[in-house]
Amino acid sequence: MNFRLSYLVTAFAVAALSVSAASAQKxxxxxxxxxxxxxxxxxxxxxxxxxxxxxxxxxxxxxxxxxxxxxxxxxxxxxxxxxxxxxxxxxxxxxxxxxxxxxxxxxxxxxxxxxxxxxxxxxxxxxxxxxxxxxxxxxxxxxxxxxxxxxxxxxxxxxxxxxxxxxxxxxxxxxxxxxxxxxxxxxxxxxxxxxxxxxxxxxxxxxxxxxxxxxxxxxxxxxxxxxxxxxxxxxxxxFRPYKPSAPYVVEIDFLYSHQAENASLVPGVERVSARTVRYTQPDFINAFRMFRALVTLANA
Ligand SMILES: [Zn+2]
Incomplete structure (x- = not known):
């Protein structure tokens, strides 16, 4: 690599570094x-x-x-x-x-x-x-x-x-x-x-x-x-984010047995007792969406 080329490459690298530093800076x-x-x-x-x-x-x-x-x-x-x-x-x-x-x-x-x-x-x-x-x-x-x-x-x-x-x-x-x-x-x-x-x-x-x-x-x-x-x-x-390790095993104990019955219609949801269902999700946002969906179903 000749001097001029290496100078240009260095200049580009420095510019790229400063751009990424600026975008990463909070x-x-x-x-x-x-x-x-x-x-x-x-x-x-x-x-x-x-x-x-x-x-x-x-x-x-x-x-x-x-x-x-x-x-x-x-x-x-x-x-x-x-x-x-x-x-x-x-x-x-x-x-x-x-x-x-x-x-x-x-x-x-x-x-x-x-x-x-x-x-x-x-x-x-x-x-x-x-x-x-x-x-x-x-x-x-x-x-x-x-x-x-x-x-x-x-x-x-x-x-x-x-x-x-x-x-x-x-x-x-x-x-x-x-x-x-x-x-x-x-x-x-x-x-x-x-x-x-x-x-x-x-x-x-x-x-x-x-x-x-x-x-x-x-x-x-x-x-x-x-x-x-x-x-x-x-x-x-x-402070640290609250982040127990995945996967997330969620257990919902409903008020009435028919609510657990409704919730267990969803594939992957196991009915573990008359009023209780359990499921596992690797991602907490999906675990939460599942919780909301099952509660909505239970209340239907
Ligand atoms: Zn409230």
């Missing part, structure tokens, strides 16, 4: 916020979380304010991009006109990834607001797992799984860690155990039963959510 802090309703401060009854319920409009305002508190916390930590996903029931609860304009809002349903619609590998961190304890928890305000009408219990790889773990697994699929979770004290204790002690939690209330709680007033809860969100995002390096 710009800014990108935050995904999934907002449910049962864990919001002040919320204790189905009447507050059901569209058309007497106190629903008040509760959706508190839900919107808690989402805004998390957005402000993310902005305090330097977030440059924030996506908020409405994750409760119809997924049309957050009041779009009142959401902080620094964020983008995902609203409506159905959505393939449900409570995690919008997540991908470009995000740096996930925040859960308004989350609740898994189905079958003593002293968990409005405890359930995805469908109160169908799911009695859910296990992934033998471990008890609620919505927090399920959605953390989806984030984990994209290598994004869950860094802050807000909800009642029972939920906070559950996620410290399942996702690890590093996850920052915000206790919005302490359940007295399924329909009663000693709660922070909404303004106090919002202050804490803002502070804790910012604090978690400022120490991002301590």
């Amino acid at each position: 710009t800014g802090l990108k935050v995904f916020i999934s907002v449910d309703m049962e864990g919001v401060a002040g919320v204790v009854n189905s009447d507050q979380v059901t569209m058309g319920g007497h106190d629903y409009n008040m509760a959706r305002k508190w839900m919107t304010e808690e989402a805004n508190a998390a957005i402000l916390g993310a902005l305090d930590a330097g977030a440059t991009e924030i996506v908020v996903n409405d994750s409760h029931s119809t997924m049309r609860n957050l009041i779009a006109g009142d959401i902080n304009p620094a964020a983008r809002l995902i609203t409506g349903s159905p959505k393939t990834l449900g409570m995690m619609q919008g997540i991908d590998e470009t995000f740096d961190a996930v925040i859960f607001i308004g989350y609740h304890a898994r189905a079958g928890s003593a002293d968990g305000v409005l405890d359930h797992t995805y469908s109160g009408a169908a799911v009695h219990a859910l296990k992934v790889n033998g471990r008890e799984t609620g919505e927090s773990e399920l959605n953390a697994l989806i984030a984990g699929h994209f290598n994004v860690p869950v860094v802050m979770i807000a909800g009642d004290a029972t939920l906070c204790a559950q996620v410290k155990k399942s996702l690890g002690p590093d996850v920052v939690t915000t206790e919005t209330k302490e359940a007295i039963g399924r329909y009663a709680a000693k709660t922070l007033v909404p303004s106090e809860s919002q202050k804490l959510i803002r502070t804790n969100t910012a604090a978690a995002l400022k120490k991002l390096s301590v």
Whole structure:
């Protein structure tokens, strides 16, 4: 290779390197916020979380304010991009006109990834607001797992799984860690155990039963959510994505035997007892889609 040619090759190589470095370089802090309703401060009854319920409009305002508190916390930590996903029931609860304009809002349903619609590998961190304890928890305000009408219990790889773990697994699929979770004290204790002690939690209330709680007033809860969100995002390096090893063995214990009967119509789904089915998937997104499909079938 003559000098001129080798110079040109080197120049091209340097240019190519700097282009790939520029495209690989992460710009800014990108935050995904999934907002449910049962864990919001002040919320204790189905009447507050059901569209058309007497106190629903008040509760959706508190839900919107808690989402805004998390957005402000993310902005305090330097977030440059924030996506908020409405994750409760119809997924049309957050009041779009009142959401902080620094964020983008995902609203409506159905959505393939449900409570995690919008997540991908470009995000740096996930925040859960308004989350609740898994189905079958003593002293968990409005405890359930995805469908109160169908799911009695859910296990992934033998471990008890609620919505927090399920959605953390989806984030984990994209290598994004869950860094802050807000909800009642029972939920906070559950996620410290399942996702690890590093996850920052915000206790919005302490359940007295399924329909009663000693709660922070909404303004106090919002202050804490803002502070804790910012604090978690400022120490991002301590968090790891929640990623148990594949394959994923999913076991759904339904409320009624006919629901397991319906679910076991799907090839690959094994009925292991009157109310329980089991299946295995190598990819967690497919495992999650299968879960949603089986619950829909069970409820049909
Ligand atoms: Zn909900």
